[in-house]
Amino acid sequence: MNIDIKAFYDLSYGVYIVGSCLDGKPNAMIANSVMQVTACPEKLAICVNKESLTHEYILKRGFLSVQAIKEGSDMVFIGNFGFRTGRNFDKFAKYKFNLTQNNLPAVLENTLDIFEIKTEQTIDLKTHTMFIGNVVSAEVLSGEGKPLTYNYYQTVMRGKTPRGATTFKG
Numbered sequence: 001m002n003i004d005i006k007a008f009y010d011l012s013y014g015v016y017i018v019g020s021c022l023d024g025k026p027n028a029m030i031a032n033s034v035m036q037v038t039a040c041p042e043k044l045a046i047c048v049n050k051e052s053l054t055h056e057y058i059l060k061r062g063f064l065s066v067q068a069i070k071e072g073s074d075m076v077f078i079g080n081f082g083f084r085t086g087r088n089f090d091k092f093a094k095y096k097f098n099l100t101q102n103n104l105p106a107v108l109e110n111t112l113d114i115f116e117i118k119t120e121q122t123i124d125l126k127t128h129t130m131f132i133g134n135v136v137s138a139e140v141l142s143g144e145g146k147p148l149t150y151n152y153y154q155t156v157m158r159g160k161t162p163r164g165a166t167t168f169k170g
């Protein structure tokens with residue numbers, strides 16, 4: 001069977017901040033693998049690399065936050081959350097955030113909204129875990145701006161994809 005890598009480029013995604021908080025410490029990363037999977041009830045699926053700190057936090061807490069990133073956000077912002085690990089770097093030193101009712105980080109800059117998700121199912125995908133969860137709250141933070149798409153990130157921003165991402169090819 002032939003696998004043409006170019007076919008994968010026609011799969012569309014957004015670019016999101018995925019966060020959680022454990023023992024009073026917030027952490028967040030960038031993820032393109034986020035999608036709504038049902039409407040009644042509202043459920044999202046999020047695919048997270050097992051080596052990331054955010055994965056550890058989500059597994060232990062059973063809660064995560066998802067935020068759509070604004071188009072026009074710069075590579076410094078993406079790099080802060082998507083190319084560094086919270087294991088040895090404070091991702092919130094530079095960017096302001098609030099804690100939600102369920103104690104999840106909501107980044108206040110470059111984001112459009114905030115979803116709080118309670119995980120209901122986990123699917124082991126070897127390198128990644130897919131978390132499927134119910135939306136317990138959803139709030140628009142900024143009515144202005146367009147959501148950043150993965151296609152825009154790659155073609156206009158010329159952004160790269162790090163090793164842990166679901167779409168990384170070595």
Ligand SMILES: Cc1cc2nc3c(=O)[nH]c(=O)nc-3n(C[C@H](O)[C@H](O)[C@H](O)COP(=O)(O)O)c2cc1C
Binds near residue numbers: 030053083160
């Ligand atoms: C554009 C982009 C998309 C990404 N998509 C994902 C993804 O869907 N899932 C994932 O696990 N990591 C993804 N990553 C990689 C994580 O953001 C990265 O591994 C991060 O450093 C993990 O941080 P942490 O260890 O503090 O949790 C993506 C990164 C970028 C820049």
